[in-house]
Ligand SMILES: Nc1ncnc2c1ncn2[C@@H]1O[C@H](COP(=O)(O)OP(=O)(O)O)[C@@H](O)[C@H]1O
């Protein structure tokens with residue numbers, strides 16, 4: 001029993017300084033420039049933006065700027081927005097359990113501030129014309145400046161204070177591709193919002209806002225069809241069938257918080273015909289209540305709907321949107337919110353399976369693709 005020499009030296013238990021807590025949290029939220037892009041675009045969408053412009057330099061490593069025309073932030077609340085666990089989106093457990101916004105954890109801006117130089121330029125609608133405010137994240141200095149309603153968040157020199165992390169970044173080209181993919185995922189969920197991406201002064205992608213023709217019973221499917229053609233190419237749509245399940249519902253019409261009873265489970269979107277399948281699963285977009293997710297239940301259900309018509313390892317293409325009552329899905333599973341947990345995953349599996357299978361089996365216009373018998 002003479003083991004004490006292998007015990008580690010006793011160190012006092014101390015609370016970590018705030019800065020370090022934020023840096024640790026940032027490790028979970030911000031892996032690369034694309035993570036910052038995702039968080040900032042989430043915020044812009046939550047603020048009701050109709051046009052979002054992303055400007056990048058050096059693959060986002062030198063600069064990420066996201067400009068929106070949303071609600072803006074009040075001058076007095078601006079410093080709070082950069083604090084940890086500060087959010088306008090939830091206030092209690094009940095609201096957490098039925099959260100309907102992209103953000104709710106109140107940690108993105110604080111995390112980003114701890115690993116980059118951040119400034120926020122913003123103006124709310126009720127501020128007099130031209131009365132915006134510029135907040136420097138590092139110094140906390142607040143200055144009046146002119147701008148239209150909305151917010152621009154600028155993030156410079158990502159990971160400048162954590163060089164070890166910076167070394168993990170890939171080439172500028174690779175980081176840029178990830179940034180574009182992050183915006184693309186948002187764009188596929190929000191046809192009514194216009195997006196533009198600039199890199200080193202050049203426009204690299206632009207998807208104009210699609211105004212749904214509300215006179216049409218299929219307004220949301222039509223708008224989505226146009227956005228999908230714009231983002232993924234006409235081929236995608238030419239070789240896809242519309243998914244809308246159950247048949248007696250109209251996709252996209254439930255107000256996010258209608259308040260009158262639970263929201264019905266609904267699956268809609270577009271599924272590629274078997275001929276459009278690819279070798280890699282790189283065109284499988286799945287959304288839950290407008291949030292891009294990577295979810296085994298949905299992926300498996302979608303693949304199973306192709307079982308009889310796709311053989312081997314061919315990967316179907318699709319953009320599928322699951323609308324579900326927010327109380328039946330937990331989005332607070334992972335800091336990046338890319339994973340969700342369903343209260344009843346069988347129900348979701350069956351819905352996705354039936355929705356896609358039904359769409360593939362339905363007779364369709366003869367001009368595009370071949371359907372299985
Ligand atoms: N682009 C924006 N427009 C308006 N308000 C914003 C914007 N970005 C951030 N905010 C405000 O700052 C708060 C903190 O943002 P964030 O750290 O991303 O946390 P969360 O999005 O989880 O609330 C938000 O709750 C919101 O009130």
Ligand SMILES: [Mg+2]
Nearest residue numbers: 042043103108
């Ligand atoms: Mg956020």
